Amino acid sequence: MKLKTIMYGSLAASLLSTAAVGAEDLKIWTINYTSDKQVSALTAAEAEFEKRNPDVDVQIVMRGTDEHKTALRVASGSDTGPDIYAYWAGLGLGGEYVQAGMSADLSKYYESYGWDDRLTVPSLAFSESFAEGKHGIPFRFSGEVVYYNKGLFEKAGIEGEPANYAELKEAAGKLKEAGIPAFTFGGTVNWHVMRLMDVILETTCGAEKHDALMAMESDWASEPCALEAFTEMKWWTDDHFLKPFMGIDNRQSTTLWFADRAAMMLEGDWHVPTIDENSEMSKYGMFPFPTGTGRLYGFAEYMYISTKSDHADLAAQFLDMFTSDEFQAEHIGAFGALSVNRNVKQGDDALELHKEWLDVFANAKGTFVNGDQAFPLDVTTEYFRIINELASGNLEPQAAADAMAQFIANR
DSSP, rough: OOOOOOSSSHHHHHHHHHSOTTTTEEEEEEHHHHHHHHHHHHHHHHHHHHHTTTTTEEEEEOOOOOOOOHHHHHTTTSSSSEEEEEEOTTTTTHHHHHHHBBBBOOHHHHHHHHHHHHBOGGGTTTTTSSSSSSSOEEEEEEEEEEEEHHHHHHHHHHOOOOSSSSHHHHHHHHHHHHTOOBBOOOOTTTHHHHHHHHHHHHHHHEEEHHHHTTTTTTTTTTTTHHHHHHHHHHHHHHBBSSOTTTTOOOHHHHHHHHSSSEEEEEEETTTHHHHHHHOOOOGGGEEEEOOOSSOOOEEEEEEEETOOOSOOHHHHHHHHHHTTTHHHHHHSSSSOOOOBBBTTTOOOSHHHHHHHHHHHHHHHEEEEEOOOSSOOHHHHHHHHHEEEEEHHTTSOOHHHHHHHHHHHHHH
């Protein structure tokens, strides 16, 4: 059976469609994935669950990232929507819906299925963060690093991977001299350019101050490292981005990277299957962004059962199958280098960059999450706006720091 990737002309049509399905339909909303392996894993999950439950019709609806966010916002204010929705687990994304009452408490399923014993400790970190009980189940725990084109590094005379931030800036300078943009980003999706700002904040502020800024416990206007971060961000966006970037999205940015138009991308371990499917793995290397703290930049993605669902038990059965030893082993590597199932490990046949990822995870000294997961949604929206204005040359670093401080103070 083919994956039911349903594309709707409007959100209203989407919601009407979900309202019309039969009593034993299981509706799952998620994002479009760039890798065939990721789509294949969802296809297999759909087919396997329908095989185990012949009277159930699984409908997996995939949308672009921003369309998925919009669809859930509309669903949260209506009486219809999915039985299961996939979402990022931080405060500003999944946590918003947990606090809004859209996510069902899964405590009884954690207990009956033994999910606490099955799933890795880091991936479970968000399950009890934002409300009483347990909300959502992790299906992915991802890290983000810098991927680079070895040939373009060699052309620019860069020997070895940058070991610290100064060496990374030196490499960017050499790339510019060789006529090669250092990074490519897609500016039409706010979160893509945000990634660079996040890791620069970790670099200029260190772990403790960075966490305090993201927790809104420190003043963005008076904290020197925040101004330094915006200043560094401007340095990168002014002279070391593939331009124009504000008119393209993350997928187009990736296409340009594969076409050797820029040397580096800031992407996650999910990017490895995409490389494997679009190019030669040997062309590329990777290294953690050299923040100096040793913490890994990354996040978890969860599947949540909606409080609007009439099929919570059936939805829990699907989640149990999806995170099971058998299913995770069969699709190891599809959603990242590490499985959320602690019993499932990649073997000797793992993709080469996935093997490097295993070392990155093993050597990480803690983690820090993406800004749009650290902040509440309203602050995330302002964070996006300020970064975009800075990157477009419409806002100077001090004005950016002041704007963040003022918005937080007035919310």
